Amino acid sequence: MNIIIFGAGAIGSLFGALLSKGNNAILIGRKPHITAIKKNGLKIEGKTNLNAKIKAESSVDNVTFKPDLLILTVKSYDTETAIIQAKKIITNDTIVLSLQNGLDNIEKISKHISSEKVIAGITTHGAFFSKPGGIKHTGKGTTVLGELNRKKTKHVDNIVKLFNEAGIKTAESKNVIKDVWGKAIINSSINPLTAIFKCRNGCLSENPILEKFLEIICEESVKIANADGIDLSYSDMLAKTKEVVKNTSDNYSSMLQSVINRKKTEIDSINGKLIEIGRKYNVSTLINEILVNSIKSL
Numbered sequence: 001m002n003i004i005i006f007g008a009g010a011i012g013s014l015f016g017a018l019l020s021k022g023n024n025a026i027l028i029g030r031k032p033h034i035t036a037i038k039k040n041g042l043k044i045e046g047k048t049n050l051n052a053k054i055k056a057e058s059s060v061d062n063v064t065f066k067p068d069l070l071i072l073t074v075k076s077y078d079t080e081t082a083i084i085q086a087k088k089i090i091t092n093d094t095i096v097l098s099l100q101n102g103l104d105n106i107e108k109i110s111k112h113i114s115s116e117k118v119i120a121g122i123t124t125h126g127a128f129f130s131k132p133g134g135i136k137h138t139g140k141g142t143t144v145l146g147e148l149n150r151k152k153t154k155h156v157d158n159i160v161k162l163f164n165e166a167g168i169k170t171a172e173s174k175n176v177i178k179d180v181w182g183k184a185i186i187n188s189s190i191n192p193l194t195a196i197f198k199c200r201n202g203c204l205s206e207n208p209i210l211e212k213f214l215e216i217i218c219e220e221s222v223k224i225a226n227a228d229g230i231d232l233s234y235s236d237m238l239a240k241t242k243e244v245v246k247n248t249s250d251n252y253s254s255m256l257q258s259v260i261n262r263k264k265t266e267i268d269s270i271n272g273k274l275i276e277i278g279r280k281y282n283v284s285t286l287i288n289e290i291l292v293n294s295i296k297s298l
């Protein structure tokens with residue numbers, strides 16, 4: 001399959017390296033990373049160890065083929081710019097798969113691409129960008145993907161098969177929008193709390209005050225989801241959030257890393273979007289507002 005992975009950072013480079021075996025795959029990313037990959041290949045260390053010889057460019061203008069699949073792996077604040085750039089190279093037959101976190105990516109993509117061509121996915125793999133040309137795979141996870149309208153299609157079947165063949169354990173989601181919401185609710189507490197209190201994920205279960213805070217955030221975020229018609233329960237989401245805290249207890253969340261590295265965070269696409277949706281339905285958004293303001297002040 002002809003694949004463009006747009007956003008050669010942590011997760012895009014990992015998926016790109018794995019998909020480059022047996023596919024015509026190309027990474028689109030920033031110049032230092034692309035130059036290093038062109039020179040020495042892409043080195044993945046940690047849970048996966050490989051040196052991938054993968055095509056890489058800093059702009060879609062240098063891509064010479066038409067993609068069957070475009071995988072979007074930029075941070076949510078870059079989604080719209082990325083899709084506008086990618087539009088130059090995609091055709092009516094290209095499927096666009098968002099593997100990003102946040103509640104506004106699909107909306108941003110669908111402004112520029114017919115939503116029939118858009119598939120959403122969620123992955124629990126963990127990775128970080130260690131240096132140009134190098135990625136650390138910190139946690140092996142699973143991936144689910146599905147059509148926005150929940151229909152079973154050959155596109156999803158083909159991509160699920162393709163990912164599994166590349167060693168990316170993937171299943172079809174029965175309701176991918178619900179899965180995107182589920183991940184956003186988990187991230188709505190873990191990400192800002194760890195970034196504000198500058199702690200590992202595990203602190204959120206070790207410190208009773210932070211654990212209580214996590215519970216309050218989860219409750220408010222679930223109420224907002226329910227108001228928007230998303231059938232998720234507080235007890236289930238709280239149990240899942242606590243499970244992620246336990247399984248990633250030594251990790252530093254991506255939001256904390258962004259704050260430390262003085263980079264933009266995805267707060268607007270997670271807690272910010274929760275506030276926007278909550279206000280629409282007159283559901284209290286006070287806790288999410290405190291979190292957004294605290295992160296922005298950092």
Ligand SMILES: NC(=O)c1ccc[n+]([C@@H]2O[C@H](COP(=O)([O-])OP(=O)(O)OC[C@H]3O[C@@H](n4cnc5c(N)ncnc54)[C@H](OP(=O)(O)O)[C@@H]3O)[C@@H](O)[C@H]2O)c1
Binds near residue numbers: 081101266
């Ligand atoms: N990392 C994980 O473990 C993980 C796991 C699950 C889901 N996710 C989600 O996956 C998405 C990507 O996360 P990530 O951690 O992989 O982010 P990341 O490391 O920041 O990767 C995104 C890369 O795309 C580059 N980029 C952005 N716009 C571009 C453009 N127009 N042209 C070329 N390159 C561009 C960025 O460069 P600059 O930084 O210079 O802008 C960055 O190198 C996020 O939504 C995240 O929440 C991540």
